[in-house]
Amino acid sequence: MPLHTEPRLADPDGFYAALMEAHRGLDSEASRRLDARLVILLANHIGDAETLREAIALAREGLAPERPAADTGDRP
Amino acid sequence: MPGTYANPRYPFRRPAALDHGRVEEAGVAVVGAGVVGLTVALDLARRGLRVVLLDEDDTVSFGSRAICWAKRTLEIYGRLGLGARLLEKGVTWNTGRVFFRDREAYSFNLLPEEGHEYPAFVNLQQYYVEEWLVDACEATGLVDLRWKSRVAAVEPRADGALLGVETPEGGYRLHAAWLLACDGARSLVRESLGLPFLGQVFRDRFLIADVVMRAAFPAERRFWFDPPFHPGQSVLLHRQPDDLWRIDFQLGWDADPEEEKRPERVRARVAAMLGPDIPFDLEWVSVYTFRCRRIGRFRHGRVLFLGDAAHQVSPFGARGGNGGVQDADNLGWKLAAVLRGEAPEALLDSYDAERVPAADENILNSARSTDFITPKNEAARAYRDAVLELAGRHALARPLVNSGRLSRPAVLAASPLSTPDAVPWGEGLPLGASAPDAPVQRDGEPDWLLRHIGADGGFTLLCFGQGSEAPPGIARLVVSAVPAPGALWDHSGLAARRFGAGPGDCLLLRPDQHLAARFRGGATAEAVRAARDRALAIPNRRGAA
Known part of the structure; x- marks a missing residue:
């Protein structure tokens, strides 16, 4: 299922306000936790792997730097 | 430290080559008498081949090391005559339980269905398995076990490998037509061939402790994320026989391994976990780091790599030892077929084609588990904690909890040895998978299906009902929905269901019990023979000029 990229929220201001309200009073660690929970709940709701891959790619756009070339190379 | 186990010491036997000074000739040499080397040596010997098995030490493993033996491994040891012994001595478990901070987040059952001879896992110290494998190898009379025999030089050749072997009584040279490298993560054979991992x-360290105690924990795998007794890190608990418990503490990269191994320090960690009322003794302590990596190919001419010499994984998921035993299971029958002249050497390329993807699957799974257990940055930790918090309350998050994806038998999905289905098969065992077990009755006695597949060391044509004939050299095994003479009675219908087979269908299983071909409605002897030839990498006879 392709990711919807056209506007779909009936009450965009209302959604945005609810999101801000949820973050109100949280320190940055708790806020990060809230966002993480939200992503997991919504990802499960969407379910479709292709849609999620597309969303991750779209969200990642323009966020330099590219993933650093990891501390993963293990040379003999 | 107390001892629940005393390592046997095996005698050094002076090989004739030390006296005659010539290069000794061997058909098959195995380097490394660990679990994997012993398993492949036993498998080959049971197929009638002579094996020289070289090991630098004179005993089995120190410390419990690999302890979780998966169902597939137990089935393989069943075929090799040791399954019942592992089952009897080992601690059977099917349940895993995951805790986050002070509460349970999630539990899972690894074998939710009945009708298998072996459970999802038994826990058993590696030294028992190795000791029994040594005994079984000796009993064949075909495994020449050479202890205190260190391979110091390896020279690969077109016709095998030339080894320089050092012993307490001097050195000698051994030429092996085939060399199986089972010499572990620091494989000298690998280094000699210049093969990079x-x-x-x-970047993490773990403390592993074998603790002797009488404790009321049930026989299940317990995993804690960020528990109150070891804040910010993870802990894993497994029960072993002999009142021995395995506790694995995550320490973080900055921990000092020498300091962490000090008994009083380990005692404090264990006491914090158990509380003040449970007395315990330490039996074995080690601090380790790990890698997830492999060499590019596992076959290099006449030299083949198995187990940790070929690939290494994190311990989460029990994929190291179990993966290595599957390597041995995959290679044994192939090498035997080549040495008996029944198959071309090209058959051994399929060891690469089948076990490299299997190793990649193990590496992928164990690397992902490690990423979950050891978050690499703040975002990763936030997501992990979010998953664990949600999992306590909502089923949706539970599949994301990753404390180790436990070893499953490899499905050799892209195997060149499999014959594609002529018609779509639908539900049931996929091609390349290892055969499922099922309860059956034979002559009125309870029995298990897997005991009869590959029992004579060869291919098996599994026939659901009468009909198909097996060509010469292939054992025919009839499974019947009703009691019938000479047939296994599939009284529960589980065999038919697990294979997705109905009356008249037949399936060709390899000597390692993996599915090579299947025929809806039966097969001619010629079709079965063609599938068997393909599984032996024999070129198509009709296609040959």
Whole structure:
């Protein structure tokens, strides 16, 4: 299922306000936790792997730097 | 430290080559008498082949090391005559339980269905398995076990490998037509061939402790994320026989390994976990790091790599030892077929084609588990904690909890040895998978299906009902929905269901019990023979000029 990229929220201001309200009073660690929970709940709701891959790619756009070339190379 | 186990010491036997000074000739030499080397040596010997098995030490493993033996491994040891012994001595478990901070987040059952001879896992110290494998190898009379025999030089050749072997009584040279490298993560054979490992190092340290105690924990795998007794890190608990418990503490990269191994320090960690009322003794302590990596190919001419010499994984998921035993299971029958002249050497390329993807699957799974257990940055930790918090309350998050994806038998999905289905098969065992077990009755006695597949060391044509004939050299095994003479009675219908087979269908299983071909409605002897030839990498006879 392709990711919807056209506007779909009936009450965009209302959604945005609810999101801000949820973050109100949280320190940055708790806020990060809230966002993480939200992503997991919504990802499960969407379910479709292709849609999620597309969303991750779209969200990642323009966020330099590219993933650093990891501390993963293990040379003999 | 107390001892629940005393390591046997095996005698050094002076090989004739030390006296005559010539290069000794061997058909098959195995380097490394660990679990994997012993398993492949036993498998080959049971197929009638002579094996020289070289090991630098004179005993089995120190410390419990690999302890979780998966169902597939137990089935393989069943075929090799040791399954019942592992089952009897080992601690059977099917349940895993995951805790986050002070509460349970999630539990899972690894074998939710009945009707298998072996459970999802038994826990058993590696030294028992190795000791029994040594005994079984000796009993064949075909395994020449050479202890205190260190391979110091390896020279690969077109016709095998020339080894320089050092012993307490001097050195000698041994030429092996085939060399199986089972010499572990620091494989000298690998180094001698200049083969690099490719993969990932994880920046974390773990403390592993075998603790003797009488405790009321049930026989299940318990995993804690960020528990009150070991804040910010993870802990894993497994029960072993002899009142021995395995506790694995995550320490973080900055921990000092020498300091962490000090008994009083380990005692404090264990006491914090158990509380003040449970007395315990330490039996074995080690601090380790791990890597997820492999060499590019596992076959290099006449030299083949198995187990940790070929690939390494993190311990989360029990994929190291179990993966290595599957290597041995995959290679044994192939090498035997080549040495008996029943198959071309090209058959051994399929060891690469089948076990490299299997190793990659193990590496992928164990690397992902490690990423979950050891978050690499703040975002990763936030997501992990979010998953664990949600999992306590909502089923949706539970599949994301990753404390180790436990070893499953490899499905050799892209195997060149499999014959594609002529018609779509639908539900049931996929091609390349290892055969499922099922309860059956034979002559009125309870029995298990897997005991009869590959029982004579060869291919098996599994026939659901009468009909198909097996060509010469292939055992025919009839499974019947009703009691019938000479047939296994599939009284529960589980065999038919698990294979997705109905009356008249037949399936060709390899000597390692993996599915090579299947025929809806039966097969001619010629079709079965063609599938068997393909599984032996024999070129198509009709296609040959």
